[in-house]
Amino acid sequence: MPLVILTGYPCSGLSHRARQLASLLDKAQDELFASTSCPLKSRFKVHVVPSHDASHPRTVYDHARTEKEARGVAYARAKRVLARDSIVILDGMNYIKGWRYQLWCEAKAASTTCCVVHVGTPVDQCVANNDSRLRQTAQQPQLNDKPTTTAEGAPAEDDEEPYPPDLLNNLIFRYEEPSTHSRWDKPLFTVPWSDPEPPVADIFHALTGVQLPSAHTEAEESQISNLAETLASSTISETASIATGTRTVGRGGGVSTRPKVVQHQATAQAAATDPSALYAMEKRTSSIVAALRTFTQSHPSAEAALAQSSNNKGISITVPDASIPVFIPAHVATAGTTNELAGAGGILTLPRLQRLRRQWISLNRAYIGHGHGVGQGGLTADQIGDAFVRFLNADLSGEANENVAA
Known part of the structure; x- marks a missing residue:
């Protein structure tokens, strides 16, 4: 039941990256189950939870009340699909660090992992994408206009709802970038606009602790095997692995450094008290x-x-x-x-x-x-x-x- 929190500027291609990441995660699981020794017992269901719909358009950010209501709806949707066999991708800007902390606490309370994927699109490109959407809206029903600049693998047609120019500039100014110094923003993966795909192998490993078969080249596998032999001959290796909480998964002797999620008192549900x-x-x-x-x-x-x-x-x-x-x-x-x-x-x-x-x-x-x-x-x-x-x-x-x- 891992949680993936997308974040980025408005019109940075967040929805496209969410759909792309969901598709790549499904392909990654296909690759694992096609291998001779799969460490997973069952497949993860990948859910993409949108932050906007017809009832909550992008203009909700004009007022604090409507924005808070839209966040509450997205929070309820994400919490509803969090399950032991699910990977939840929360699509949206998620630009407030306190909001990301709340989502991190929810994942902590569910005893599951969480990561942040930052869609690092430049501001100029976001403005250009929004201008293209505004032109498409003005020319409806003729939607022949394309984005001014597209990355390799970006959608051929951009049918997302545009932002009013003033609201777009306001949201860019209000955006709070994720930082590796914040525990609720780690692990953090940045996907530049020019990258055709997000680093799905690293994201899948951070969420599940399982390394994909195609994640290493032959040279890297040789280096890992040599390193494993060196560590095996050292008496300190066993103590170090226990101290860092590492564990071995059943894929080619690969070592997983995924930490065990332990609830703290802020997220642990207190035991029921006798009413009398x-x-x-x-x-x-x-x-x-x-x-x-x-x-x-x-x-x-x-x-x-x-x-x-x-x-x-x-x-x-x-x-x-x-x-x-x-x-x-x-x-x-x-x-x-x-x-x-x-x-x-x-x-x-x-x-x-x-x-x-x-x-x-x-x-x-x-x-x-x-x-x-x-x-x-x-x-x-x-x-x-x-x-x-x-x-x-x-x-x-x-x-x-x-x-x-x-």
Whole structure:
């Protein structure tokens, strides 16, 4: 499901290159399946997704609203045909680097490769092509006018829709050229106007990691075999191939340097969160606060609670939904301005417990139900009680304040 993003000036022959590239990719697959050992298990379906149609003509670039709508339609079309067995060629200027980045992210989210093909037609030639289209439109239905200059292999008749001259100059001025310094523009292939065909072998290798049989001459194959023998005799070669992520495909011992596409957190879809996870968090933490409140009502005095405690080092309070008790050290329980646990200035006042509960929920809301990214784990409903008690123990013992001060 690789994605090919065409880009170039308006009237640079983008649609012609898109059709030409689709035809060459089909021929390349025919060549592979005709060989004795084909590394592909099945053929790729080649889809050409246009950026314009009768509902979205080239005049949509006159206004930001209509241009954004046309880009949304092209984006939906490309996303719809992205499949495991498809190569999608997005025809159009794609002149905004932020737009190309969005397409790159979509390919990244689909765990597939992506490349940019820059149709490098000079500005003067683009203006000449547009003037020829304007003359053809003015002379309809007699379409006998031809483009002023055509490259070898260019279409004999140019029936594309022309741009208004002012809009053409505006789009040329607004064009943001692709750069190899941008990760979303790599790998980048430039096709000059004078070239009869795009470098289909290099493009196919970048997309699939498979080298075409006709990509190398006999001399090049000899050089590759000599290089392979040299690398095989070196102990460093194995480490280098592992570090660069190279792999071997089944075509004549050729080595593919196609990187494995790994999703990052910006494009990876987060795991589904249990809809009742937040409710369970609220319910379990509230029950723990209620149990502490009940304990302070039956043991209002800190000294009396310490006297009745089985642990001489502090007060141990058993709470529901938790396997560990809430523990208050003896020096902390008696360090308040009052002897009452829940009185003003006490260690277990209700406003303080509610504040700690809200603070803990705000810190752990993103982790509940394994909803925080991929592979980072999460907090299940059974772990809520113990996690909240550990947070309370750290705060009641003074460790949280020491960590903040440090």
